[in-house]
Amino acid sequence: MLDHRLVQTAVIGHKNSDHPVILPMDAWELDRWRGAHPGYSYWCGLQLGGCGGELSDRRYTTKVCHFAHHSTAPDCHRKNNGESSADHLFIKRGVQRLLAERKVKGEVNTRDLGAGPGDAVDVYLPDGRRRLRFQLGTVDHRSWRRADDELAADADGIDWIFASGGPITRHVLDRHGYCLRVRCETVGGERRVHVGAEGRDRKVSWTPLEDCLLTPTGIVTPHTERIHLSPARPGPVAFPLQSGLVFTPARDVPGPSDSPFAAEGRRLLVADVKPAGSPVVRGLISLPGGIGGPSAPHVYRVTGDARMLVGEGTVGWAVEFKRYERLDERAARRTGLRTTPDTSDPAVPVARAGRPKESQPGRKPEPAHTEVYAPVFGSTAGRPPRTKGELLTAVRDTLARQARQQRTITWEDLVRTVSPELAKYSTAERQDLLVEVDSPLRENVPVLSALLRENGEPLPYLSRVLPRLGVLYSGTSVRIAEWAIVETERAFAAYAVPSRAMQPRLSLMPTKPAARRPAKSTRGKSGSGGTYARIDRAWGLEGKKRGSR
Structure with a gap:
């Protein structure tokens, strides 16, 4: 039975071989090939998806030369026979x-x-x-x-x-x-x-x-x-939003200094946002820059197209639009974004984010509004997290933001930034939370718990967190503080913009004692807070990296 398939690739030597070959298609090239390799045997190799049977090279002058199965070869169901099949x-x-x-x-x-x-x-x-x-x-x-x-x-x-x-x-x-x-x-x-x-x-x-x-x-x-x-910084993903979005800018809350949603020609504001049919959330709005913008306590409705920008991972979201208009008193109160009377002028349409009229003189000023929490630009959207999942996300986002700014953070600052609920946590509850924040442990992902400091030093109970994450030898090692410093460097490198290559994670495997006496520790000398506190101050306030050990 003749084999009419044009098999162009084979392996040399035996059916399990991974040494591929392509049969020359022209007769004169095949003649030269045969002369150069007289001892070769060709097989429909298993690593080609073939049957394992032996092949012979067929020479033609009126059509392309190709391999053909021997008459004794088994049935072959090989899917690909062309040049690219090997x-x-x-x-x-x-x-x-x-x-x-x-x-x-x-x-x-x-x-x-x-x-x-x-x-x-x-x-x-x-x-x-x-x-x-x-x-x-x-x-x-x-x-x-x-x-x-x-x-x-x-x-x-x-x-x-x-x-x-x-x-x-x-x-x-x-x-x-x-x-x-x-x-x-x-x-x-x-x-x-x-x-x-x-x-x-x-x-x-x-x-x-x-x-x-x-x-x-x-x-x-x-x-x-x-x-x-010169790696590029990935931009956020954008989704169109339905009409009916209303918002009011947050009073005395500055926009983030470093955000993946920042773009040339635009500015970011923190605002209370209410999408149609949804509750109010605290988030970011992206507006055209260089012109007058909205102000608290007025309420505005987005007109025209709007998009939701979503960053990769847990960096959060923002709403981007070009045009909006200010609502009158009655419409503003219906949104639920304001309950006190608006004593300023009625709504004034704002074309492409124009500036509204000033309030009339002689009117009583609005009562002062104070913010209890610094905003968390993640799933919790600036309000105190209500569920365990929201709390975990908020803590993780805050630590990631600190790493991006090349800074460490104390538990007290974490309480002020995320939620006062964290102030009630016992040491055991803090350990449980940090284990969940950094689980699962992966070599190419830094442990964010290493960024936390107490009296200028890594957390004293970090040695009880790391064994639960799976860090080898961390339960008995005396080098936890050194490990935390190296892991902090890894976090700074991973979250830098642009990101830098991370050094390997410090191994805590016990080493044999050296023949010479180790150098005396200088911790606690020459300055308050110890060596690690001085390093953290250098990173956090001056933005300098620690030199090599």
């Missing part, structure tokens, strides 16, 4: 050669993700705890997110390299400002691998794999190195 093996072999040339330790494996053995190639670099995923098959966002979490479980960083464009590459491009790509080109009996860097202009700059650098921190080309030096 790309995963060519990529695997190319990366292995690069690792050997660069003298970098690494493991390279192909992955079957459901569509066949050529779905992906995984590379693990143990020295840098970094993974590379060459994604050759198609993947949707849900599968990509699940795979990203799985790869991150034992790695400090992941490089995704995609064979084809689509929604996922656009997502990565919008998130990081660049995207890594891979392609293969046929050269004789080989597929030459190229790695590309795609920028926001959607242009891809390609570099042969053998000219790339493979280091413990990932794969580097001349173009990716330039992009890494």
